[in-house]
Amino acid sequence: MLSERKVLQDLVKSITDYDEEAASTAAEKAVEEGVGSIEAIEQGVAVGLKKIGEDYERGETFLPELMMGANAAQKALKVLLEHMPQGSDYRGQGRIVIGTVEGDIHDIGKNIVAAMLRANGFDIVDLGVDVSIQRFVDSVKKFKPDVLGMSALLTNTMPKQQEVIQALKHENVRDSVRVILGGVPVTEEWVKKIGADDLGKDAMDTVQKLKKS
Missing domain, CATH: 3.40.50.280 (Cobalamin-binding domain)
Known part of the structure; x- marks a missing residue:
């Protein structure tokens, strides 16, 4: 069983690596390991997106990388949103x-x-x-x-x-x-x-x- 921290780190890394398949897999693993969708989005997907956004603003990466990171995040989001609670x-x-x-x-x-x-x-x-x-x-x-x-x-x-x-x-x-x-x-x-x-x-x-x- 993976630790919650490791699951979230893998989710962040999949996005900063622009890896769509890894992002989807990391999101599925987060669900399997009982990490809440909200937490996975906020501490995984959002963190990865923030990093690639900051890199882009500093001129360290360019639009193609930004879009690849966004595509990876979209793959993770698709999985996580299917398990999103309704916030009763x-x-x-x-x-x-x-x-x-x-x-x-x-x-x-x-x-x-x-x-x-x-x-x-x-x-x-x-x-x-x-x-x-x-x-x-x-x-x-x-x-x-x-x-x-x-x-x-x-x-x-x-x-x-x-x-x-x-x-x-x-x-x-x-x-x-x-x-x-x-x-x-x-x-x-x-x-x-x-x-x-x-x-x-x-x-x-x-x-x-x-x-x-």
Whole structure:
């Protein structure tokens, strides 16, 4: 029987090695060894993704490696999400519309956040990636969420977060929803500058902040 620490280390390594098969195997092993899906996602998949994201931001790796790591993480997530608990202690937490902004096709980080929020009893409306400004606005009107979450992995797509907030104001629905931003390049300063409400630094940070609200 493997230790929980070893299982999580193998999961992290499979992602930083960009190894899809190893990632799937490591996730299956985590399930077999009784490691909770939430813990495996937060301390395994998310840690691996954070490392390759930091390497990318420092210029130590490039987009192909980033995408290979994301693909490996997706394989692990597929296994872990099948065993995700429903978070019975936190049902009825509220509705969240979430998506990656226009021009950005990265979804792994968003998917992890959405999975963690679902596990904690939030009702999630996932708009996917490359979401237009108008679709964000229309979704706020249609689904009447408590929270709107916008992810941007690239610095050149961050301005779309600001444009969505401006559009929400124009349509007189900004005050009806809490706006939380996420993504590797997004900072507290950016959140304040564009008039958003909060920054989700990672999946667990986002869950904790929204559960307190």
